Amino acid sequence: MSEIERAPRHVLIVGASSGIGLALAQKLSQAAHVSAMARRTDRLAEIAHMGITPVACDVSQLDSIPALVDEVVAVHGKLDALIYCAGKQLIKPMRITKIDEIEEIVRVNLTAAVVFAKLFASAKIANSNAAFCAISSIAGHRPEPAIIPYSVSKAGLDALVKGLARECGPKRAFAIAPGWLDTEMTQSYPQIYNAGFQEELARKSPAGLANIDSVVDMVEYLLSPKASHITGMSIAVDGGASL
Numbered sequence: 028m029s030e031i032e033r034a035p036r037h038v039l040i041v042g043a044s045s046g047i048g049l050a051l052a053q054k055l056s057q058a059a060h061v062s063a064m065a066r067r068t069d070r071l072a073e074i075a076h077m078g079i080t081p082v083a084c085d086v087s088q089l090d091s092i093p094a095l096v097d098e099v100v101a102v103h104g105k106l107d108a109l110i111y112c113a114g115k116q117l118i119k120p121m122r123i124t125k126i127d128e129i130e131e132i133v134r135v136n137l138t139a140a141v142v143f144a145k146l147f148a149s150a151k152i153a154n155s156n157a158a159f160c161a162i163s164s165i166a167g168h169r170p171e172p173a174i175i176p177y178s179v180s181k182a183g184l185d186a187l188v189k190g191l192a193r194e195c196g197p198k199r200a201f202a203i204a205p206g207w208l209d210t211e212m213t214q215s216y217p218q219i220y221n222a223g224f225q226e227e228l229a230r231k232s233p234a235g236l237a238n239i240d241s242v243v244d245m246v247e248y249l250l251s252p253k254a255s256h257i258t259g260m261s262i263a264v265d266g267g268a269s270l
C-alpha cells in the first residue's frame with residue numbers, strides 16, 4: 028500500500044482540466060476519490076472514466092463556490108485534501124495593463140483561493156488532518172518584469188497558506204512554487220517561452236529542468252503521512268533556477 032493510500036480519501040482539485048491539475052487528478056485518483064473542478068467540462072469528461080467526478084466551476088464566480096463545494100462533500104464525504112491549481116497568467120508591462128486585467132488575475136489566482144481556503148477551514152468541509160495545497164510560483168518569491176499582478180497573486184497564496192497553517196492546525200497548508208513548466212499556460216506565449224528561453228533556463232537550473240512530474244511528486248509527498256509535520260511552507264520546485 029502506498030503512502031497516498033493511507034492518506035487522502037477525498038481530494039478536491041480546482042483547475043483540473045489541463046496541466047498540473049490534470050496530472051495531479053490522474054495520479055491521485057489511483058488511490059483516492061478525486062473531485063475535479065474547471066470550466067472546460069469537455070476536458071473533465073475525458074477523465075471521468077478514471078472514477079474522477081467532474082464539476083463545472085468558474086472560480087471567478089465567487090458566490091457560486093460554496094454550494095459547489097457543499098455538493099461534492101455531500102456526495103463523496105469530507106475533504107482530506109484541497110489542491111488549488113486554477114490560475115491564469117498575463118505577460119504585459121504594468122503601464123499598459125488594464126484595471127480589468129489586474130482584477131481578473133487576482134480574482135482567479137488569489138481571491139477564489141481564499142474563498143476555497145475559508146471553506147476548507149470549516150469542520151463540515153474538511154477532516155481535521157486535511158491538507159490545503161496551493162500551486163503558487165517562484166514569481167511570488169521573485170517577481171519578473173511584466174508579470175507583476177500574477178506575481179502579487181502568487182505571493183498572496185504564500186501568505187494564505189502560512190495563515191491557514193497557523194489558524195487551522197492540525198489541518199496543514201502549503202504551497203508549491205514551480206518555475207517554468209511546459210503547459211497550456213506557457214504555450215500561449217510561444218514567442219517568449221521559446222527554445223532560447225528553455226536553453227537558458229536549463230543552463231540556470233543546477234539540478235536540471237523541473238517538469239510537471241516534479242510538481243506531482245512533491246504534492247504527493249506533502250499529502251502523505253511522511254510530511255505530517257510540514258505546514259505553512261512554500262516550496263520551490265524549479266531545479267534551483269531561482270537561486
Ligand SMILES: NC(=O)c1ccc[n+]([C@@H]2O[C@H](COP(=O)([O-])OP(=O)(O)OC[C@H]3O[C@@H](n4cnc5c(N)ncnc54)[C@H](OP(=O)(O)O)[C@@H]3O)[C@@H](O)[C@H]2O)c1
Binds near residue numbers: 067087208210211212
Ligand atoms: N506552467 C508554468 O510554468 C507554471 C509555473 C508556476 C506556476 N504555475 C501555476 O500552475 C497552475 C496550473 O497552471 P498550468 O501551468 O497547469 O496551466 P493550465 O494548463 O493553463 O491550467 C490552468 C488551470 O486553471 C483552470 N482555470 C483557469 N481559470 C479558471 C476559472 N476561471 N475557473 C476555474 N478554473 C480555471 C483551467 O481550467 P479551465 O480553463 O477549464 O477553467 C486549468 O485547469 C496555475 O496556478 C499556474 O499559475 C504554472
